[in-house]
Amino acid sequence: MVTVQELYRFAKGELQGLENVSPAFEAECLCEDILHISQTQRMISPDTVPDEGDRERFLDAVRRRKNGYPLQYILGKWEFCGFPFMVGEGVLIPRPDTETLVEAVYSRMKNRCSKRIADLCAGSGAIAVSLKKLLPKSEVFAVELSGDAMPYLTENCRINEADVKIIRGDVCDGRILQNFSDPDSPGDFIPLDCIVSNPPYITDRDMKTLQKEVTYEPEMALRGGTDGLSFYRMITLLWKDLLSDNGIMAFECGYDQADSVAEIMSQAGFSNIDIVCDRAGIRRAVIGMI
Template identity: 40%
Template sequence: MTIKDIIINYSKKLENISDTPRLDVEILLEKALGGVDNLYIRLNLNKELTKDQEILFNDFIEDRLKGRPIAYIVENREFMGLDFYVKEGVLIPRPDTETLVEELIDICKSKENLHILDIGTGSGAITISLAKYLPTSMVKSLDISDIPLEVGKQNAITNGVSERIEFIKSDLFNSIENTDMKFDVIVSNPPYIPKCDIDTLHTQVKDYEPYNALEGGEDGLDFYRKITAQSKKYIKENGILAYEVGHDQAKDVAEIMVNNGYTNIYTKKDLQGIDRVVIGYKL
């Protein structure tokens, strides 16, 4: 079967699974062909796959047809222009989160030697991007689970920032509560899906991505309440608390921050026009 035939046939089959069926097929082809780029695919539409390549592609496409996320299959996701290794057990980086990172970089780009705390390592996307694009910063990255810490460390090495990041196993602030650590920036993309909404999520999210990175309590706001209340002990004067929030949560999260003494609070919209980021200052 030629590359062109595969693209036509399997794009059709993936229409009920993916919003980007053709792109998914092309990405899986790139992987099956040994890591070629998309230009190679487009310039070789009449090329026949070898038997081994076809077997490999079929394994990939069967996984995708079951709903397994494309990022877990190819073990990679691009974020902020950087490559991240991902596997099951870590939340897949999403474009929405780039809004949070871009805003923090813009706010902090003229500041030197920042101490940053990221709560919820995941793949390390926020942690590593901030370390990369704020090159004098030092970052501590906390996560309750071992797999994100392992993956984050690997991605920090790959992206050349491991010397400025410390990964710590911690349930929120627990592992640093007996220290005198204080930070210029505390940032988090916490679990924020209301418990009752989990079953309504797409198969590729609810059946594959880690539950404890999704579920944020009955109203989705549990972690915002906990982090905001506890953060006051660890944030410097004029320090920044920054969150990614769910599509309808910005007002509620801003109110939580006000009630905990944060000021100059504002929101930032993502590319879809949704209030995706909430930022406040401790004065």
């Protein structure tokens, strides 16, 4: 009879020494999710014997995790900005780095009267949903092209009770802008106060040397063209005219891209361009005003 404590120790041992893995934390997550036992319950009743099905699922999850399969996909959910998000193959796992972008947008939008926000390349909806929850009076749109990401985006709006308007389409195709036209005045747009995006930004060269875990995530969420900057150029040019006076555009970028993104924005006519560091001190978000 294998007990929960033995399974926990086994998982912790198997995950030891793997890159970017915290064995105790991950073993704990797997115990809670698959064996349905919290750390406290395990401490109180270490000799609990899980049923055979749960034990086999647990061992299978440990094996997959040891092979580099993302913990978040095994669990099927992850937290971002304190809100729950369903994740799985087909959608990018929300990263803590992206919370920097949400915080930067929140601090600039919270005191504005009008808060019409579009999250471009929305994926799981991490940014759109978090902003809607943090700014309940805002009107938030989430634009995403991937059919695989769409069920996660829809579900994440639902479980968080976030009234986000989902638009399926290509952010680089001008036809998408029709979704923002004024029904009372054809040809005009109802302006946006903020356009925020964490677009794909990995260079073609870096795509060849991705960390094992990242290779399970959709290529479409990662590949940003030869220099990783394609989406910044397209979005800036195509979408800037939708911004209201003093409207802001805010991007997440790769660790070495902030200056290039700031330059792209400056060339497109943005001013007051700020670069914001994430918790690791990496220049992670670029924000400009039109």
